[in-house]
Amino acid sequence: MQNSVFPALSSSTKRFLLSTSALSIALIGSPAMAQTVSSPANEQTSPPKSGLPDTDPATAPQTTELDETTTEDIVVRGIRAALESAKDIKRNADTVVDSITASDIATLPDLSVAEALGRVPGVTISRFATGGASPDFPSPEGQGNLIRGLGFVRSEFNGRDAFSANGGRVLDFSSIPPELIGAVDVYKNQTADLIEGGISGTINLRTLEPFDRQKPFLAISADNTYTDLRKKSSPSGSITGGSRWKTGIGEFGVVASVSRSKLSSRINGWQQNSPFPRVLDATGNVPQTSLTGAAKLSEFTGVDPSRILGTTPGFQLRTNDVDRDRRSYYGALQWKNDTLQLTAKYIRVEEDTDSIERTFEWFPEHDTGTTAGISNLSVKPGFGSDGVAMCSGAGGFPSNPGDCETLIPIRGGLMESGFVTNRIDAWTGAVGSPVGSLGIGRTEESKTEDFSLNLRWQPTERLLVTVDGQYTKASARQRQIWGGFNTYLDWQIAPDLDNPRIAFSVNPAHRFNPGNTRFSGDSDANPLASPTSAGDLNGATWQFAADQFQVGKGDLYAFRADTAYDVSGSDGLAGWFDSVKFGGRYSERSQTNSEMALNWGAISPAWDGRGGYGVVGTFQEPTKAAEAISFANFFRGGVVEGPNQTFVFANSALLNDYSAFRKYLNAEPQLANGNYNWVPRGTDDGSKFGVPIFRPEDTSNITEQTANAYARLDLKHEFDNGMSIAANFGVRYVRTKLRSTGFQAFRPFVADAQTPAFADTDGDGVLERTRTDDAESRDDPADFLPQSIAYGAQAAVPISFKQTNENWLPSFNLRWNVDSQQLVRFAYSKGLSRPNVQDLRASQEYVVTTNRVNFPPITDENDPLFGIDRGAQNITAGDIRVNRGNPLLRPTTADSFDLSIERYFRGGYFSVAGFYKSLSNIVTNGDLALGTTTLDGQTVNIIYNGQVNQAKAKVKGIEVSYQQFFDKLPGVLSHLGFQGNYTYIDSSTTPPANGVDSDGDGNVDDQTTFFRFGVDDLLGQSDHILNVVGIYQDSALEMRLAYNWRSKYLTTYRDYVTGNPVYNSAAGFLDASVRYRIGPLTLRTSVANILDTKSKARVQIDQSGQLYDRFSFLNDRRIVFGILLQY
Template identity: 50%
Template sequence: MKSRSVMYRLLLGSTALAAAFVAPAVFAQDAAPAAQNTPADDTAKPADEEPVIIVTGIRNSLQTAATLKRKANTFVDSITASDVASLPDLSVAEALARVPGVTVTRFTLGGSPDFPSPEGRGNLIRGLGFVRSEFNGRDAFTANGGRSLDWSSIPPQLVGAVDVYKNSSADLVQGGIGGTINLRTLEPFDRKGYFAAVSMDVNYGDLAKKFSPSYNAIIGNRWQTSIGEIGLMGAVSTSNLKSAYNGWQQPAPIPRGPNTGNPTDAANEPSSVTEIVPGKTVGAIEGFQMRTSDIDRDRASAYLAAQWKNDTMKLTGKYIRVINKTVSVEHTLESFPDGGNNQRYQITDATFDNSTTPLNRCNVPAVSTSPVRPVDYCETQFPVDGGYMTSGTITNNFDSWTGAYGLGAQVLGIGKKETTITDDLSLNFKWRPTERLYVELDAQKTTASAKSNETWGGSQTYAIAHVVEGLDHPELTLTTDPRTQIHPDIVAGHVQTGVDGNGNATYAYTPGVQTSTADPDAAFWLYAGDGHHNGTGELTGYKADVQYDFAGESWFKSVKFGARYTDRSQTDANAGVNWSGVAPAWAGSGLGLFGSEKTPAYEEVDFADFYRGGVLQGSNTKVLAIKSDLLLDPVAMQNYIKNEPTFTNADGTSKIPYVAQLNADGTPKYDPANISDVREKTTDAYLMLNFGKEFNNGMSLDGNFGVRYTTTTLDSHGFMAYRAFGIDQQTPVVNSDGKTVRTADAESHDAEQDFLPETTVWLCPTVATAALTAADTTAGYTDATKINRACPRDANIGKSEAQTVSQKDTHWLPSFNLKWNLNSEMLIRFGASQNLSRPNISDLRAGQTTSAITTRTSYPTIQPCVPVAPATTCVEDPLFGIDRGVQNISLDQIRVTGGNPNLKPTTANSYDLSWEWYFKGGMVSTGIFQKDLKNIIQGGDQTLGSMTLDGKTVNVVYGGQVNQDTASIKGVELAYQQFYDFLPGAFSHLGLQANFTYIDASATPPPAYIDADGNGVPDDFGTIYRFGVKNLLGQSKYIYNIVGIYQDSKWEGRIAYNWRSENLLTYRDYITGDPVFNSDNGQVDASIKYNVNRNLQIALNASNLTDTKNKATAQINADGTRVDRFSFLNDRRFVLDIRYQY
């Protein structure tokens, strides 16, 4: 049997080199999962006693992972390179989703869930996101403002093995409350002698419908010399991935009926109610959204490693460089009612289901603003007796004054470029001066940068929409209204050439009747915007570890102690997308009709293949979008808008208010409040005692206990920027047509400056001189005393003050781990520890913005006169339609937003207990766990104090990330893996890997709103958190994986199913304001490999074979009722891989 086993392993060896960089796994998979937990024992062995590393396939990979789990001194799960490369997991994050209790994140948790990633970006461990990432046991991060490495930027070909720590010991670096993920790479001494390999694969995504290649190469050798043994290796990898996703979104139902009252619009003015079904109250679903995104990712990496050793010492140096570049273009076709404008939508031919759940009015979408002010804070529920709408024809004649009929269907284009670069240089020295003493010294230098820019361009056309709702098989049919013909006198750049025979004006350009949704005579520029980010980070770290083994047979086996120092700095500059109208009809600069442009800036986008076809039906499948080359170049976008003849005045100046966030040289421009410089210095020390005892009955105990001391000093530099009030435009009493439009005294009481002079000066203290400039006159000023020249008018920026915040925190973190070996196969393991996770670097920034929150009280609306019978006429109020200014503007609050450098670390107590059985060919384990967390960081408000301005004392409130929550997590993990060698024939090559995790978690929900003055009214309606949701972000209650395996001497196959139950994506969706939940989701992946000979291997991998859609629902009331929100469909990916090693 022994000779058969050895031969079997040798035959399987040819499957090991999964890709050029995959060698780390197969060469290093016998290494311990954490270098911190083992002495430098390899320096104690002569070269001729080196263990033989046998290259094997998935069978040995799983056995190695089980061995690592069994021997570890705390709770560890591992995957090795064969695991990473055996499935088409294009990032480490996706591969880790097969570890018990680990899930992959594809959405930005807590923020907008509208922009998923086709590749997994990060991981949660047991539902927690406080995960520390390490590269070869050292700090690793991406300069995006967080603390973790973006695993999507790391090629799996670079991976030797990945260890997932779910509890802690004193010698593990703090920072991973959820757990620690350590990625280990290849070292030259992991294989004897010369080795080299090359590989190539081709990836195809069936939504992108494009092929993309990857190339990998590795070479290494080791030599005996007079000064010891030397090893060198180098590896390079390039990878291109072209992927795509499609997304369907729909709004929550809105009550429409005879008793739903008068909802308010975005200006808090009543809107009329239009019944859909006479006498019935129904849930109307008023709108749709279709989104396509094409993503082109290029990734290049280089890896160099050198080693030297003799009998007592070993020196290892490594250098890793990874460059990740992503270019994406997204197009969205949508029509949503904005604010209260939903009441202007007409719905006919509607069908309804049998739903009777009452509805509130808080779910009116707000596309361009924060959700509208809910008059009753979502408390008033309207009974539904007509069901929720499932299909219907939607139209809207709101824009008929422009000559347009139908819904305003918007087409949003977003172009985005992202580049991340990570360089990591490390040096490690191991020394065994005596038989019992081990010393390890380590140093690293890591630099990282992350840059991105995105440009938005929006256009609009008109259509009548017939919508069939649903997340699986929605349908949309667009038709045009034959009455739609844009009036020529509202078109930007229109020139009147004379009059016709009927006395009507004629123009140089007259739009024709709309013929389709892609007709340039019925589509126009609507808005544009750009956003930028530039982050750079640097970390220098040193550590020393010493272990001394005790002699004799006492309980105490060894003592380990050490110290660590890191100095990390990061600079971040952010400029959020600055939405700005370009040429909508209401802007006054003329409608930017595509058909009238001298230089066309549009391109056709066809949605016919959305969801692989069948959703957008009929002949109108194309729309006009802003050109992609403008979306991918903010400078070109700005220059086009500035120079397009139809957008310029006679003197050549631009009519359009759009100003990109760019300096004169085209580089991004950042407000002072959005630039931060954070520096952290951390000093750690630990002491850990290892113990163990063998008993005569075959049982034994071993474990460790210790304490870790950590202290961190933070210095955060930034600016406090004060947001000045907007321009007090000097509007004349009589307009250019000679019509009186406002009262003579309206100008004296129509803006914040008129009512709050002290607050005005406090926000921007420099008072203007008496003289008016030409720019002042153009801006509409007639009174120079109302101008603060220190405040740039384009951004309402007031004064800026540099500020530095320093803080220091110290923690003692005890830990205890015990392993009770019941016999040679079974053990019971227990672990208890304290740990902490520090806030994200971006959350600690000192850059902040202060603004004044005010309430405007308008004069009562004067209604048009209505004749009283029998009279047929009446006298109109002389003030009807006249602007009278405002009654009052009062100061409610001083609000501070931005970073919070006073945040404290989140801390946790963790407990684990497991039973594990390791038998020939497999293992079974079951465990229970619990974590109690304090000071969880979430979005919220915090009262900082108060101040008096303009005779009123108001609260100063910070809104942003605050320490406010606690959480408790407990659960169960089950794991099983086995190869069925005892079965006859081909069945003996079968294996199964399965795991299941149950998580029960509860957390303190974010406060519904802040009411600092106690008047019962929320201080900020833009950040209301509804319904008291207690879920943790991203936490699924159930997670399981099932992997079927086949492996013989020539073939290796695997089919895997990964499933997780629903999880919370955000407490507050930007569009609806509702909590949004990702629905249950499962995906099937598969791979098959053929070993042509011991050197050549061919593999075919496939992912998302089930073509699974990622669906989400929104909660619409306190009872937990959910309605459909969105559904995203990713590529089915297929990878053909050819590998050769020698």
């Protein structure tokens, strides 16, 4: 009996002719060379008859079986070859699989695998730099993928573990160049032999192997990418070659590839606040108020809601310039004889990214002092809400727990435009609102290397043994530098996500006056020069600086062995049995992650009058500290109006160089005597990256050992009526051992600053009373809480956690071939996804919070104590907050069901699939009570805030896919093709739990852990996803027009600025590519984001679900021109 699935290894020619394997028609980073493929006249693919499953993880999905009937020769290449191959993989897969091939990736205008995967049915791309769904950090390239709305994705290289050393489990697909990939398989359900870890799916990246080609080959490509916002060109290129030859001891093959790709891009972003309630005065304007803290709520006491206006004076202008340099190296060596095949591979991917982000912003939610006035109002009537919150809890006021959740009704309409002015810091001579200009310099470096060795032994026609070994090591590091300035301005604003308009002005009365401050001992009592424009260095003060470091490294050893035995050919009931397969795998992953939170400190803020404001124009070398950046072309122009279109930011040369940044701040004389309290967390070693200073509690070491075994039985049967079935069922046993070590740290209280009772408040040399005599003895936690102070002063101590989890994962897959063209598929599996490695870190920090009770305010101006600081009436311990990792997290588990009807025909297929998933133990942010302790005579709760297992979710939906080439149309129309898919998803999850309310007063202890409106949507999940691709291909010309659209989706449960949930709006992106072949030379061009689509978002503002505009981001259009030479 001839095994039709796994023929003898020496029969390579027959295998090549009988399979449209993905890799046999693909060249890394280039379209396939023309191949004459023998196919049936009606392209009818029969069900498998017998044989062993392919147990090589790198090649398993490639099996394609064809009836050896009368055939005709057709030439398959390029786009068509890729889609034909993907169709065959999908049809003959043992479970639910969709694929794309290297030809497909290289043809689409996609610069990374992540972007190309966005074309696969049910797969969406994340366009945010945090990989998840953070709405504040968009990315110039796709950063990650969700499968059917879920992010529990397992990533593989050639069927093996692949990861980045960034604390997560998934390989950063945006870092993988298309030139490296032969094909990508997306598994949406499981078989017992697939490695566990992806309950939403597994994405397997397959590289080209030497035996995928029959002859020596060489391909050289060169491209140039122009980005139209950045107005820069970036080169890329690759060289790929391979050969195979026969010797007396067997056949050898080798393939090698090297590529380098650069990209310079820009992102523009406009943000605005949600409707902020303010009271209209008798003139129809919003007056400036001096209410602060909780007193702001009194503005609405007794006011008719018809006089309360929804105002939108806040804004953010953001631009981010990103420079990415990606390099990849790949080599593979194969050898085989009649019974053995040996494959060795080496993969190395490196990526360096430098970016300069600049934001120019002011938001009323974070306005802690005097509230701005708004005049020249244009109001949209009819807008209203039963109640909106005034602040986010992450900044601004509240003074008391629950203040942010006080709902203010709005019935006075919505501000469409207005003039915003402020005198919040008038005591310094400043007039206008303090607009923040923040510059952030980021440097990111990552490297992943993978070594693998695979041995396949087929001693008999029925037995196949595969042994596979792998070693992977990865490293990543990131550094951020923040430089924050203030510029005092007024502005006229008309907020809008498509066409916002804002015009800034400098108030002529604005003039810094160092002698008129709340502090004594000023070095200069003379007013400074008034700034003449928004870009004048004399109008900008250096407020703060911050740094942040993250360094990670990890490695993984894995070994697996699989045995498959062909039991087909028996009569009767035993004839149903086709093959048995069993095996085991062991892996050990070790990862060390060091990370510090953003380390913020004051440089010379405006409220500091003790030696200088840090006014940039007065610096010794001001142009080294700052630069004026024009926003005239922001959003392609027209947003920033009037003469003030240039703003002051920290110099990019400093933001790009940590050592230079530190040296400048240390050397600037103006900052020497100010309120400079920033303590850098890195050393100046002369390098641009710097050397981070990690405390013991900043580092965690995690070792994870997994051992698993599986058994799988395959059934096949052909019925007399022409129908047939193919099924597999099995079970996988998984044992996971985790050891996490780190440090338990305690956060010390800030030292009690000694402030005298008398001070010179007006610079006349006379000391006036500012505090009572006993105020200093009762103004700090140290004056009330000695045990709490001692608790926070403890040294960090080592801690270690161990845990073991065991899981049994059954699976069942059935393919019922109704006839030669139509089949019905069913799949069920139980799966698991382990928590992110960074979430399992043992290091934790314990922080004692305090509650301060002030004396009742004195309102009688004749009272001798009016305006005098009396200290605190009492300060008590609140609770102990524990943050950082949770090494006791358990895996998330899911039951997955799929049912599909698929019809295949020459040139295409049509399929309809339904799916359902039920998930448990989802890891999400929440609070967890750990116990109590006694401090200063009080029972204090110990509360962990971070990642916990507490959510469940259900996901169901349908996928419709259609693909066809219209060969039967006349003339040039016969070269047309179409590819389309639509996915509908209906999901819900447990709403995020609010934080702990330890005192039972109805308010959570930490306002930032309060989640409004009970939103039960899944992050990043759209209800509707659509891909439509039009294709033209003849013997020389290939053209593709691709449109990708998705409906709105939740990006965060709690926005930092508003405190509310934010939804990205529906959006579609149109891309195109053209290729023309002239012999061995291919000319190619592509355009991404032809429609210049903005990524917009809206914020939910009240319990009714009402949405309002929140932000809009615009990416470059990318235009690529290139050539490909192949032999």
